[in-house]
Amino acid sequence: MKTWIKPLIALLILLLVAMPSKVSATTNTTHKVEVDDNYFEPKTITIRVGDTVEWENEGQNPHTVTADDGSFDSGNLNSGDSFSHTFTKAGKYAYYCKYHGAAGGVGMAGTVVVMSGPAQTGAGGMANHESLLPILLLVVGVVILYLGLRFKYNRIS
Structure with missing residues (x-):
């Protein structure tokens, strides 16, 4: 197994554990x-x-x-x-x-x-997708880590 895979897996596990989860899609107001x-x-x-x-x-x-x-x-x-x-x-x-x-x-x-139904839309007709933010951050973090490790280990080899 390549040496950069282990830190990547560890980061994925850490991000998934730390990622906030929404128990309820709506909050009564x-x-x-x-x-x-x-x-x-x-x-x-x-x-x-x-x-x-x-x-x-x-x-x-x-x-x-x-x-x-x-x-x-x-x-x-x-x-x-x-x-x-x-x-x-x-x-x-x-x-x-x-x-x-x-x-x-x-x-x-x-x-x-x-x-009733889906969340109301805000400016520009875009629905409020705040629950997607942790997933987006996870993907960006993984890509940055992958590229950084790939660059580091390609320079050394």
Whole structure:
């Protein structure tokens, strides 16, 4: 076996052991919606399946966060109170304040859009491939090591 093969194998094993692994492809996130006097901010929010929305009453008056379809209802939220709901299915969820709005987007109302499927794309339409970075680094490291060792042992021979 050539002498440069052993260090290359050792480096590969070291990099594979040290490489971070992702147990879960997605991380659930909590998104904040401000409940103020007579409006929700943002009015429409887009999230992923499994994410949570937390509404916090930052206004002076009591409010509610009530789904048009009845799937969630905060009850009375006084100033400083908050309510959270985790969305487990993709879809469009309209909601309103019972005191200052009505179902169907009337008055104080908002919408949660819940997306499923692959990660959203960023600028330029490229998907977020952060999980490929360790593999790319491994490949680059192996190529550099191979070329360095090949150059070193070819000069000596």
